[in-house]
Amino acid sequence: MTDKKNAFSKSKKKLLSEMIHDEILEMIIKNTTDEEMILNEGRLMEIFQVSKAPVREALIKLCAEGVLQNVPRYGYLVIRQQEKDKREVSRMRVLLELEALKEGYEEILQYHLPELLQQIEGINGAKQIDDVWAIWEDNCEFHLQLASYSKNRLLLRYLQETMDRQKRIYAQQAWESQKTLKATFNDNSHKRIWQELFNHNLEQALKCLEKDISQQSDEGIMQM
Template identity: 35%
Template sequence: MADKKSLKEQVYAAVIRDVISGEYPPNAILSEKQLIERFSVSKSPVRDALIELCNEGVLRSIPRFGYEVVAYTEKDVREIIEFRGVLESHCLRQCAGSLTAADFERLDQFLVQSEQLAHSEQEIVAHWENNVSFHLLLCSLAQNEYIYKELERSMNVQLRAYAQFHWDRWHKTAIILDVDTHKMIVRALARRDLEEALRVLRQDLGLWNESGSPARF
């Protein structure tokens, strides 16, 4: 593509992909010159992509040195999951009593597609994207665009953090997507059992307290 915006998007997407794949590991240093040569583009789209990557917390600008790939800690991941728990629990409470037959049809259709993906040997990123789509679909039913965007951003950060911790294992393992908890959430909502839907959501997110009981939000 020839226009400046699309070139920026190409550079942005390529850097994200390489961070997730481990091509650019945590604390790796990128430079404008390196990316300009790699993509055979001018400085402007590369600089715009780097600015956006810094704004999103993927990179950190180090003046007169380059751009460092942000390293995540296990504490970062725990905080992201806790944040997701607050957002998604709120969304379920907001929409649980007003879901329509059309809403459940959308959810059921998505679960059918998930089942098909679960029995295929896809890369981990494809399975994660399916997981993201389910949680964003649930969130969208609350009709709060700000929460939707924050949840999407949080899950993108979570993917990058997981990739840093676990990419070697993911890359060598055939991942089978478990959609059982997603089904259980939808079934609980269909029964208008909000507490059960919240319990399974917390289980799906891995939100458990030290006693082994689900964390409360």
């Protein structure tokens, strides 16, 4: 485990409990054992070298988000994601991202097509990546950048939370299917979305975006 104190000192914009929340979530996502994961307040206090208050606050937030379940006198149990959760997340992403693209369409055409293409070409330059989470982050970067042109901060916050939840679902699928997390990024769906925007065809761009999101949900991160 890296020195958490040094990591925390780099950012003063986040509360300590929020940073611990994010670190715990990453621990959950990257767990690769078949056993059910149980988190303990005392052990987390040792790992992060902090008092009980920020750890407990982070755990309470994770319970509210449906990540953990508090089992009295036992600990915090990681809640396994179900098929229904995957469908709900995919549908929420479609609703949020299509609305964001509609809101940001004119802004994109006028100012942002070059930088969006640069982002896509930067990702496609890495043909083979062993770290599946690097691929996931690149994918998130594109979708969040595309949605950001709507300038709708509340929508962006919900989208980020939805994609964080989807990351956990993909992680669970990876654990259950195979223990080696490797993937190849060879998908051109982002370029197709950009091409339709370049052609000033919003309707087709929306269709390509919805198809891209749906494919990610159906096939999982290993096929992105």
